[in-house]
Every structure is written in structure tokens, then in C-alpha cells.
Amino acid sequence: MIRAYSPGREVSEAPAGDPAAWTLPPDAVWIDLVNPTPEEDRAVERALGLSVPTRAEMAELEASSRLYRDNGATYVTADIIQHGDADMPGLEPVTFVLTAGPLITVRYFDPKPFAMLLDKLERNPALCGAGADVFLHLMEQIIDRASDVLSTNAAKVEAVSNHVFSGRKTVGFEKLITQLGRAHIANARIEQSLAGLARIFAFAALDERIERRAEAREHLNSLTRDAQSLTSHNQAVAASIDFQLSAALGLINIEQSSIIKIFSVAAVAFLPPTLIASIYGMNFDHMPELPQVWGYPAALAAMVVSALLPLAWFKRKGWL
Template identity: 35%
Template sequence: MTDSMFLAHRPGKPAQAVTGDADIAGAPWLDLVDPTPAEQALAARLTAQRIPTREDLEEIESSSRLFMEDDAVYLSTPLVRRMQDDFFISPVGFVLKRNRLLTVRFTAFSAFDVVAKQIAGRTDALSGDEVSVLLMEAVVDRLADILEHLGQALDTLSREVFQSDQPRRAVQADRTLRSLLQRVGRSGDLASSVRDSLLGMERIAIFVSENKKHDLSERLRGRLATVARDIGSLNDFVSQTSNKVQFLLDATLGFISIEQNNGMKILTVVSFIGVAPTLVAGIYGMNFHDIPELNWRYGYWYSLALMAATIVLPLLWFWHRGWLNRGR
């Protein structure tokens, strides 16, 4: 659970909690982290801007994510946060004015921490526009890192799916394939989440760079163009990753089908072996007086041996054909 915070970031100084007007003086970036209603009301009073709620930021239509209100640009996008083996999506909002940027988020993002350290380590003045570009660059870099780790995870999965190990027992194979299927599915979900984040960042970059009511300097336009190119290359990587996820999913399902077929082979062997001795027992269990072996001294043992032979001989034949795997 993220602690609620209302922070002001200034060049050359660490982040400071905002409690009044004096705390935002000279701060190009104000950051609301999982804000309480009181912190939202304070931010609205200090900035004279409407503060978007979480419900506002979770709207999916473009007109609700990218728009102008008075002289402020309102932007929002879903961002993926990855934590070790888990991840989730959380919305992020930007209220951009030329001299100040206000961000609204509901969880910690490492990209925001990186930019906070960069601003604290600088001594030159910053505008809200430049802070927004810094955040876009950091977010795209973070998404690239997530995709890099995802690519490595898929390479590992690929080796595990296609490894040529010794045959495993059925229970072990079932457990292994189930785990692989879950991991492939999670990788596909992560790739889809990253694609959504990239799409949101791409829309923000285009909207900000082409907004005539909020002109950027040529230098910042150039940096935004670089961000847009990076997003384009990452989108290509996501498409390639999605194709690989689909390939691994199909392969895993194929191996599951093979395991099911192997199970059906075993059932076929068992049912076939049970038919012949049942037939022998049925024949010699008939109540006909003229059965040739009825008065034979060895008839009982003969029938038992015949039933045993009808079990052993098919087993040997199936074993020779490879239907009975030694590893099972």
C-alpha cells in the first residue's frame, strides 16, 4: 500500500511535503501520490486547477485522456508497474502548465523516483514542460527495461518448453506443463499491459508536441520526437514478443495434447489387455457338458496360463512398440 503524499520538487533540493503556499514556491513539479481528499483539495486550492480523480484517469476514451482546460493540458495514461514476478496497471495523470507540472498517481513508479533524483541533483531552473519531457523519457526507458526482462524470460521459457530431457512421469509432466502454461500466459498479459502503456505515452507525446495552444521549445520538440521514435521501436519489439508468446502458447498446448494422447495410449493398453483374459474366463465358465477340457486334469492350470499369456504377450508387444514408456 502506497502512503499518500503531496510533494514539491525543486532543483538542487530534496522533495518536500506540501502543507501550504510557501511550499510550492519555485517548484516546477508537484506530485500527488495516492492523495487523500484533503490533499486533493489543497492541491486544487494552491494551483487553482481541477485535480482529476482516479475515476477520471481511468476513462478510456481519448477525449477524456487528452484535452485542454483553460491554459492547462490534462493528460492521462495507464502505466504498468512490475515488481519481481508480479505486475499491475495503475493510471497516471498529468496537469501541465508552462511553468509547472502536477502529476497524480496512485502507486510508486521507479521512473518518477529517477526524475525526482535528477531534479534534486540539478541547479539550473526547470519549466513544467521540461519536467514532463523528463518524465516521458524516464517512463519509456522503464518500459524498455521491462520489455528487456520479458524478452529474457521468454528465452528461458522457450528453452524449458523445447528442452530434450529424459521422459518424465505423468504427474511430473502435468505439473511442469501447467506451470509453463501459466508463465506463458502471464508473459502475454505483461506484453499486453506494456503495449497499453506505450500507446498511452505515444498519444501524450503526439498531443503535447502538436498542441498549438501550448507550444514547446524546439529543443523539447526534438526530445519528444526522440521519445516518439523510441516508442515506435518498442512497439515493434512488443509485436515480436506477442508473436513469440503465441508461438510458445501453441507449443505448450501441443505438448499437453501429446501428454493426453500418451494417457489415451495407456488406457487403450489397459482395456485391450483386460479383454482377452475376460474372453478366456468367459469361454471356460460356460456350463456346457461337452467342453473338451472339462474333465482334463490340467484344465484349470491351462486356463490360468492361457489368461496369463494373453496379458503378458500384448504387454511385451506394446513395450516393443514404445507405447509403454520406461519413464512413466
């Protein structure tokens, strides 16, 4: 699908079924390719005289494949957060092409920042008078969305922290460790997205459409500072996750040790009574205590005392 945005007008879409008939609107500042077919790619390439990267090329991780210049245009590819409200958000690549005319975006999913920007432009079309302006405002929405996802993830980690250190006997560590694992994956994906955005900002700063405009340079510098600040925050959340994972595993070990200690103490405490019972359970003819009236109560008393003495000793040593 080819969508064209012109200031003050509704977003226009190319007619379905015949991409070859599509022509570039003269006042367009943004061409958005959504799940484009090869025919739609070729239509945009003919209209602008530029190549449009394929999905396979967008997925490449080499810096030379993600940040480059070709035929006067600047190509940058960023990993944008997908399904940010889920426990484990995903990442999908989006390519931005800064040209002498409109900005070109190529994507195969529907990230929330795009809809957020369209709503913003609908209220104030004058915000974007050129392709570079669309690029900067779109990056601003992407940073804002990353900030929202990071805040949500940090809140989840804080909730787990309060639960881990609640002091209750039964905390449900299995569920908590699963939640921390998901938060760690989300944290890593946010980090990957922010790191890619930081590289894009440094590369885009050299584009003449931004470099020659003081307002655009300042806007890009502000975005760079925001990305750095979010990266630092994300690293702090990562450190908190690591600490809580270690703490949860430590508490599990303590809980298991307490259980083993109870069984060990019980085994030691009941060993002397077992010994006494074993002695008096032997079938010997000459055991002087057996015919005595006090023999049975004496055996019971000996077993009780032999059980209480080890427990008293453990208590005095502080092992209980």
C-alpha cells in the same frame, strides 16, 4: 501531499494540516501532488489558476477525458506500471499538466520512475530548467521502467519456453500454463501503458512549450520511437506466449492420447486370454481337454500366445 521541486534545491513539502497556507515557490518547475486531499487540490488551483483533476476523473478511459487543453494548459493522463517486479504488475493513472510555469503531476501511488527522476535530478539539477523539461525527463524514466518490466516478462516467457520444450516426460503443465497466463496479463498491461504513452506523445507534441523548442521536439520524437519499438517487442512477446500456450495444450493432448493408447492396447491384448479363461471356466461336464494332463499347460500357453499376437501386430503397424 504537495511537493515542490526547484533546480538546485531539496524537494519541499507543504506543511501538514494547513494546505491553504501553501504558496507556490517562485522558481518551482515541478509540483507533485501525491494522494492529494481536496484542500490540497484547491490550494494548487488557487496558486496556478488551473483546475486539478480528481481521482475519479483520472480513472476515466475516454480520450477526451485523458487528453485535453484548458486555460492554456495541456492535460494528459497515462496508465503507469505499478509493482513492475511482481508476476502481474498493475496499472494506475497519473495526470500530467503542462503549464506556462511548473509541471503538475497528480498521482495516488508511488511509481518507481518518479523516484528514479528525483535521483537523477539530485545528481544533475541543470537537466530540468522548465516544466516541459521535467515532463520529458519523467516520460523518459517511465519508458525506461516499461522497458525493464518488458525485459523481465520476456525472460520469464523464455524460461517457460525452455521448460515446455525440454523433452522431459513430466513437465508440470499446470504450473507452466499458470505462468504463461500471468505473463499474458503482464503483457497486456504493458501494451496498454505503451499505447497510452504513444497517444500522449502525439498530443504533447502540439503544446507550444515543446513545439517551439527544437531540442524538446527531438527529445519527444526520440521517446515516441522508443515507445513504438517497445510496442513491437511487446507484441512479439505476446505472439510467443500465444504459441507456447497452444504448444502446451497440444503436448497435454498428446500425453493424454498416449495414456489412452496404452490402456486401449492393454485392453485388446488381454481380451483373447480373458476369452480363453472364460471358456475353460465354464462348468460343463463334457470338455475333453479337462481330464488330459496337457490340458492346463495348453490353456496357459494359448492365453500367452493370444496376448502376444496382438502386441506383435501393433508393433509391426507402428502403433506402439
